[in-house]
Amino acid sequence: MTLNSLDDDLTKRLRAALPDDILRDVEPRYLSEPRDSWPGQAGLVALPRSVDEVAAVVRVAGELRIGIIPYGGGTGLVSGQVMPEGPLPLVLSLERMNKxxxxxxxxxxxxxxxxxxxxxxxxxxxxxxxxxxxxxxxxxxxxxxxxxxxxxxxxxxxxxxxxxxxxxxxxxxxxxxxxxxxxxxxxxxxxxxxxxxxxxxxxxxxxxxxxxxxxxxxVPAETGTALLHVASPAAALSLLSLARDQLGEGVSAFELMHRTGFEFLSEALPDLRQPWAQAPEWSVLIDVGLARGLDPQAALAELFEAAAEHELADDGLIAQSRGQAVDFWNMREHIPEANRKIGSIVSNDIALPLGEVAEFIDRAPGALAALGDFRINCFGHLGDGNLHYNIFPQRGATRADYAGVASDVKRVVHDLVQEMGGSFSAEHGVGRAKVGDLERYGDPARLAAMRAIKAALDPLGIMNPGAVLA
Amino acid sequence: MTLNSLDDDLTKRLRAALPDDILRDVEPRYLSEPRDSWPGQAGLVALPRSVDEVAAVVRVAGELRIGIIPYGGGTGLVSGQVMPEGPLPLVLSLERMNKxxxxxxxxxxxxxxxxxxxxxxxxxxxxxxxxxxxxxxxxxxxxxxxxxxxxxxxxxxxxxxxxxxxxxxxxxxxxxxxxxxxxxxxxxxxxxxxxxxxxxxxxxxxxxxxxxxxxxxxVPAETGTALLHVASPAAALSLLSLARDQLGEGVSAFELMHRTGFEFLSEALPDLRQPWAQAPEWSVLIDVGLARGLDPQAALAELFEAAAEHELADDGLIAQSRGQAVDFWNMREHIPEANRKIGSIVSNDIALPLGEVAEFIDRAPGALAALGDFRINCFGHLGDGNLHYNIFPQRGATRADYAGVASDVKRVVHDLVQEMGGSFSAEHGVGRAKVGDLERYGDPARLAAMRAIKAALDPLGIMNPGAVLA
The missing domain is CATH 3.30.465.10 (Uridine Diphospho-n-acetylenolpyruvylglucosamine Reductase; domain 3)
Incomplete structure (x- = not known):
């Protein structure tokens, strides 16, 4: 089913069918995504204030065969919220439904x-x-x-x-x-x-x-934060297992970081405080939130002792104040900003079975070596098997020097992920950027079921056309 | 689309298309559900040993337009696994895929x-x-x-x-x-x-x-069990909130029981040990599983003290041994058996928003009073807002005395549940027994979407025909 492009005539008919104050000319903020890689196109944005107004917009768009791009905060990283080509759609922003x-x-x-x-x-x-x-x-x-x-x-x-x-x-x-x-x-x-x-x-x-x-x-009664130097990704996974054995659901976050991330922070955000002279090769940032009667600092100290005994961790810091915990997290949370400043060749948001994470980290650089000389910033939510495995130019080189290999880099990473039972999109979704990956790596029976469901619920194809399924 | 009834000719064709040892004549155990209210019908059961054999059965059933009843342990309570009428189907039991x-x-x-x-x-x-x-x-x-x-x-x-x-x-x-x-x-x-x-x-x-x-x-490091007498369902809910504030995720189970349940146990299962001379009107059975460093008995004692201070609970038992905990749970787990022996008029598996549970328990007997004189055994998973709200004949009367009012009783309960934002099936599902309830109480837009999905994925209508959707 072909959709209509939102031309002057259809714009007039939309305006006639909907209350005046719902439609506005689109502003540039609706047309770019955070990484700016996919500029969108659209002439109008609908800003309904109630579910009934949303329903009216959807009904009229269906009658006029106009595509709708549902729009939240615009922070997605796979271009689900911007449409770079195809019949001009209507952006539908929910920002006025904010109660x-x-x-x-x-x-x-x-x-x-x-x-x-x-x-x-x-x-x-x-x-x-x-x-x-x-x-x-x-x-x-x-x-x-x-x-x-x-x-x-x-x-x-x-x-x-x-x-x-x-x-x-x-x-x-x-x-x-x-x-x-x-x-x-x-x-x-x-x-x-x-x-x-x-x-x-x-x-x-x-x-x-x-x-x-x-x-x-x-709200957990008591919280604590530790930054531990671990011997390897495998050691980090054993430490996670140990932590969950000792603290059960009390482990709230378990983030793995490679030294490259801290080097990027030093390079791109030199004012950001780092708690060490020389960053360890691998470290984990652990948050715990415990029930009444437990002392998080003591629990983390006990965890570290057990980890040291098993040669999983050899050094580390347990935050002695809320401020110090915030400092630790500031480092973790500024890694994406440092990455943007350095400029990645390819960003990967991958998931692996927990038991395969260490082997993936071991094998991936070898698989990539044939394609060039890279810096790899590997960090992420280890507890979920979710790595942000991002590939950067070597020091002194630029993204442009690698323009020809970006798609091969992505392919090599995703092929290895697929081979190891992983996912090419752990938390960012498919959007428009990964439609090809879904077709390549998705299970055929599941894909056919997805297409059947899409056709059954949206036979006109007006809902976010081109996202998830081509 | 009309399905074919599994007659001699189709049976022959099925046998010809599938390996010999997959099809067997059906045994009676496949044709009844635990409450025996809906005897099923079927001539053949397929017993595949692999996913490929399951696929072969489904493909052939599709070609021959024969309905398939997927069969697990046969323990469902809403007749999803038995088909009392319609074209004779093929039972598909997964019991040989048991690795x-x-x-x-x-x-x-x-x-x-x-x-x-x-x-x-x-x-x-x-x-x-x-x-x-x-x-x-x-x-x-x-x-x-x-x-x-x-x-x-x-x-x-x-x-x-x-x-x-x-x-x-x-x-x-x-x-x-x-x-x-x-x-x-x-x-x-x-x-x-x-x-x-x-x-x-x-x-x-x-x-x-x-x-x-x-x-x-x-596995939680330490576990504990308590049986506390609470002042009312509202007090039980406040106690749950208190328990979660004190113990976080450590609260594993929180079951509400009315005295009627214990009276039924005495009547139907007199040999079952009960830890009191006179059962309290309302009690809760609490399981906790705690991280290392916490003493469950001490934590439960502390919880009871706080509850007593807030006048939520006035008495109770904290299990002093694994055996005592098992005794407490034995009571809870034998209530369904006692119910079956007493013989309910209507069994309801309902869910309510937690904040509405107490009001429901307060209002429902009044709503039912016009229909007759009942005994109500109300018990269930209070932490989930899930009540098994079962209606029984008064002492001396029998189910038959209430034969005319059973459907009205169900209707009154479900209408009140619906009015209070609840669900007519919390955990048992729809099966065939509650298809009418889903049509009556289900959201129309959601029902239409469900029908569209069913038609899209199963256009021949062979998968468990008549279950969930008529």
Whole structure:
């Protein structure tokens, strides 16, 4: 089914069919993604204020055969929110649906509209004496709808799960313009197909999420942070296992970092405080949040002693104050910024079975060596088997020097990931940037089922055309 | 699309198309469900030994337009596994696919075929020093495929989630006979639509699960059990909140029981040991599993003291031994058996928002009073807002005396549940018994989407015909 391009005539008809103050000329901020690699195109943005207005937009777009790009905070990294080519679409931004509709502290539940910024959800939870544990670099600007549409991850997935795991219910507009009122606060509800999880992670291709029931959790009584030097990625995984044996669910985050990341920080962000003269080759940043009666510093010290005894870790720092913990995390959280300043050839957001992570880190540089001389910044959410495995020019060279090999680099990494049972997209999604990867690496039976579902729910193909499935 | 009835001619053609030892004449055990309310019909059962054989059965059934009833342990309570009427179907039992294919203790992962009995998964996890936390009354006979197909719950959902939350990947045969190889061990994988969660809970209507990657968890270092007398359901909920504030994720189970349950135990199972002369009106059974360094008995004692201070609980027992804990749980787990012996008029498996549970328990007897004089046994997984709200004849009366009002009783309960934002099926599913409830109470937009998905993935309608959707 071919869509129409949003020309002057269709713009007039859209304006005639919808209330005046919903449509605006698009601003540049809607047309670029953070890495700027895929500039989008669009002439109009719709800014509805209610689910009924969203439904009206979707219905009219269907009648006029105009594509819709659902837009959250615009922080996605795979160009799910920008459309570089094809019939000119309508951007549909949820930013005016930005209310926390209700908080139920005794139920550990919060209901937020799709346009609420993630940090505002966290703040509303905190005000109610609860924690909304989803935490990621873009939390100050990403919005609930995008977080769920892309099934966002971040640093606390190990303990609390990803966006999917923190969602109890949805309100959404389906591609035919009908409204699904699914804002349940229920923990159990076995009454048919899991439409919630189908929309979560569908990146706006099966409908528009307009509000969500989110799970809150109790605030851990005591928290602690440690930065430990580990002998190797394999040692880091053994340390994770040890930590979970000792502390159970108390391990909230477990991040692996290679020395390259700290070298990039020194090079690109020299004012950022680093707690060492010489960074260790491999280190892990561990957050624990414990129940009453346990002392996190003592628990982390005990963990370090056991790790040292097993020759997993030989040095490290246990944060002695909240400020020191913030410093440790500042380093971790500024690595992506340093990466952007250095300029990667290829960024990979991959997942591996935990037991394969060390072998992957061991094998990948050899597989890449034939393609050139690179710097590799490998860091990520080790507890989830999720590595940001980013490839950079050697010192003195530039991205342009590697222009010809970027796609081969990506291919070599993804082929190895596939061979080892991994995923070419752990937490960033498919968007438009990885449509080819999904076709190449996806299971054929699953892909056929996905296409059948897309055709069944969105027969006109108006929802985020070209994203996820070509 | 009308299906064919499995007559002699089709039986011959099935036998010709499949290896000899896959098809057998059906035994009575495949044709009844535990409550015996819906006797099924079938002439043949297929017993494949591999995913390829399952695929062959599904393909041939599709060619011959014969309905397939996927069959696990046969323990479902809503007749998803028995078909009382319509064209004679083929039962497809996964019982010969009963291998634990692999265990990855360091990854907290286990891969099991659909025919593995739940207790055998638990045992394999234990052997690897891990816990598979899904636990329910039928764990000695239910099988992995059925557990996932129905998204089973049980007593540890509060802490560890239901079957859905404990599944990382699936191998399945889709309705067109293609095999989806999705046995990933990944914690994060954002590469398109969530087919896993669509099949989980679809009750065999969208495909046949043949194997699953399951999540294991660390074994809590120390466990404890308490049986506390609470002032009311509202007090029980405040106690739950207090427990989670004090112990975080350490609260593994939180079961509410009304005195009626203990009276039924005395009446129907007089030999079962009960730890009191006079049962309290309301009590809760709490399991905790704590990290190293915490003493569960001390933690439970501290919890009780705080509860007493807030007038939430006035008496109780903290198990002093594993044997005593088993005794407490024995009572809870024998309530369903006592119910069966007493003979319910109607059994309801309902969920409510946590904040509405107490009001529901308060209002429901009044709503039912107009229909007759009942005994109500209300018990269940309070931490999940999941009540088994079962209605019995008064002492001296029998089920037959209430034959005329059973459907009205169910309607009154479900109407009130719906009004309060609840679910008519918390953990048992829809099967065939609750198809009418789903039509009555389901969101219309969601139902339309479900029908579109069913038609797209199973256009011939061969997969568990008549279950979930009429």
């Amino acid at each position: 926390v509709r209700a908080v139920f502290p005794e139920e550990n539940v919060l209901i937020a509209e799709a346009g609420v910024i993630l940090a505002d959800v966290q703040a509303a939870a905190e005000e109610a004496g609860r924690l909304f544990p989803l935490s990621l670099a873009s939390e100050g600007s990403c919005r609930v709808g995008g977080v769920l549409g892309t099934n966002a991850g971040g640093v606390n997935v190990l303990r609390y799960g990803n966006a999917r795991d923190l969602c109890l219910g949805l309100e959404a507009v389906l591609p035919d313009g009908t409204i699904w009122n699914g804002l349940t606060r229920l923990r159990k509800d076995n009454t048919g197909y899991d439409l919630r999880n189908l929309l979560v992670g569908a990146e706006g291709t099966l409908g528009v999420i307009t509000a969500a029931t989110l799970k809150l959790v109790p | 634990v294919r692999a265990v990855f203790p360091e990854e907290n992962v286990l891969i099991a075929e659909a025919g593995v009995i739940l207790a055998d998964v638990q045992a394999a996890a234990e052997e690897a020093g891990r816990l598979f936390p899904l636990s329910l009354a039928s764990e000695g006979s239910c099988r992995v495929g059925g557990v996932l197909g129905t998204n089973a719950g049980g007593v540890n959902v509060l802490r560890y989630g239901n079957a859905r939350d404990l599944c990382l990947g699936l191998e399945a045969v889709l309705p067109d006979g293609t095999i989806w190889n999705g046995l990933t061990r990944l914690r994060k994988d954002n590469t398109g639509y969530d087919l896993r969660n669509l099949l989980v809970g679809a009750e065999g209507t969208l495909g046949v699960i043949t194997a699953a990657t399951l999540k294991l968890v660390p």
